[in-house]
Amino acid sequence: MPLVKVKLTRWVCQNLNLTPTGSGEMCVxxxxxxxxxxMVERLAAEGGGFWTTVLGEIGASILVVLNGSLVDxxxxxxxxxxxxxxxxxxxxxxxx
Numbered sequence: 312m313p314l315v316k317v318k319l320t321r322w323v324c325q326n327l328n329l330t331p332t333g334s335g336e337m338c339v340x341x342x343x344x345x346x347x348x349x350m351v352e353r354l355a356a357e358g359g360g361f362w363t364t365v366l367g368e369i370g371a372s373i374l375v376v377l378n379g380s381l382v383d384x385x386x387x388x389x390x391x392x393x394x395x396x397x398x399x400x401x402x403x404x405x406x407x
Contacts, residue, residue: 317338
């Protein structure tokens with residue numbers, strides 16, 4: 312099964328009032344052909360609260376970066392993951 316590196320910044324956790332687990336970086340096994348949004352939905356279904364909160368905030372206050380490129384919210388269901396991909400969740404910034 313392909314492995315994807317998932318990184319959650321401390322800022323995302325603080326923004327969502329979540330306690331970060333470990334280093335904020337983990338490797339996640341993904342089935343072949345699973346999308347970015349599908350991975351988060353599966354983790355929410357399997358792991359409960361933490362990923363359910365992340366899922367609810369994607370787009371509202373969390374940006375998603377896949378291999379160094381920002382993923383448009385409308386493209387997340389089609390963004391397929393493959394072995395070695397790196398997913399980074401960042402807080403959305405506002406202001407000027």
